[in-house]
Amino acid sequence: MPGFLVHVGAQVLCSHAGQATPTAPNPRVTVSAQPTVLxxxxxxxxxxxxxxxxxxxGPCVTAQWVSGSTRVFSNGQPxxxxxxxxICTPTGTPLVIAATQTRVSAL
Incomplete structure (x- = not known):
């Protein structure tokens, strides 16, 4: 599915309003002067x-993504x-991308 690329400054929340942050940014591709996330x-x-x-x-502690871009890759990764x-661990509830940059989209 197409959508705007998620960057380090994007607002990502667990279903219970916990703030989710990436453990390792992808500095190879930047949008709005911020690294993207694989x-x-x-x-x-x-x-x-x-x-x-x-x-x-609960509470949600970590999360892993199960889908990403299908045609745009960085370092061979979506x-x-x-x-x-x-999906959050150990609860199994989804993550919500509440806000991200709106200049660069990908499929």
Whole structure:
């Protein structure tokens, strides 16, 4: 699916409003003067409000992306686009890309 490329400054949240940040940016491709993010890059989640057991199975700690760009690659890896899907661990809930740059899109 096409979408705007996700960069390090993009606002990415877990389903419970925790802030997700990439653990390793991709400096080879930049947009809006910020590095992009590869699909293979894990995200760290901080501030998840989902309670721990026995109340629930939270909080979200890390996340991994399961989809990315299909035609645009960097270092042989797909880049993240706004329509990418990610899953949090250990909760299994999705990540939400709330805001990103709007100048460069990819398929």
């Amino acid at each position: 699909m293979t890059t894990p995200y760290a989640v901080a501030g998840c409000t989902l309670p721990p057991p026995p109340g629930a199975n 880049l993240l686009v706004q329509s990418s899907q990610g």
